[in-house]
């Protein structure tokens with residue numbers, strides 16, 4: 001599924017926090033969104049998920065039959081997009097299984113962990129997340145993050161949006177998540193958008209990197225040859 005952004009502007013008060021005249025992501029790319037605190041990464045994701053309304057412009061998702069869907073005016077996109085932005089996406093008085101049953105119900109099917117997630121489940125969750133009868137609010141920050149990531153992938157979305165997914169994860173889980181995301185894209189040709197402050201992880205998994213500052217895309221470059229790290233390291237370098 002392709003993503004197209006046209007003349008997108010979001011303001012809070014008189015401050016413009018997203019200003020993207022034109023931007024598109026073809027199906028199957030893993031795009032890394034980087035930028036300093038307050039650059040507008042989360043706001044852009046929230047606009048893409050219709051959690052915020054744009055002041056101007058629009059976003060559209062286009063399927064293989066060139067049927068364009070604007071998330072601000074249609075509900076159709078909800079079946080193909082999976083996202084985890086923050087804990088607000090979790091219903092924390094439920095157990096993991098109850099949350100997953102609820103999400104599957106929204107996707108119009110019975111709760112069953114797809115083969116793809118079944119494959120990684122034990123290693124990724126260290127057998128701590130399922131079958132415990134624990135409520136989500138009782139889990140550690142890292143385990144909540146894992147529940148959120150798995151919940152975003154539960155309905156095998158064609159577009160997967162993850163805001164700072166490596167946060168709170170232990171090093172092995174961070175590395176496993178990279179493998180999972182790359183394999184998910186490889187096997188399903190899904191489009192994946194990931195924001196992160198970790199340049200190593202971003203450049204390890206993304207074939208395209210977008211650098212956002214003050215809501216504006218200031219660099220958009222290819223990383224298929226894995227050369228982006230150098231550019232990013234130099235951009236974020238602090239003069240001593």
Ligand SMILES: Nc1ncnc2c1ncn2[C@@H]1O[C@H](COP(=O)(O)OP(=O)(O)OP(=O)(O)O)[C@@H](O)[C@H]1O
Nearest residue numbers: 012013017035036037038039040041042043044197
């Ligand atoms: N609800 C809101 N009301 C007012 N200003 C907001 C609101 N949400 C975000 N902002 C402002 O919008 C700007 C972009 O914030 P955003 O959270 O999108 O940045 P970010 O790139 O995700 O930052 P970080 O890396 O710190 O998570 C910031 O200046 C922020 O203060």
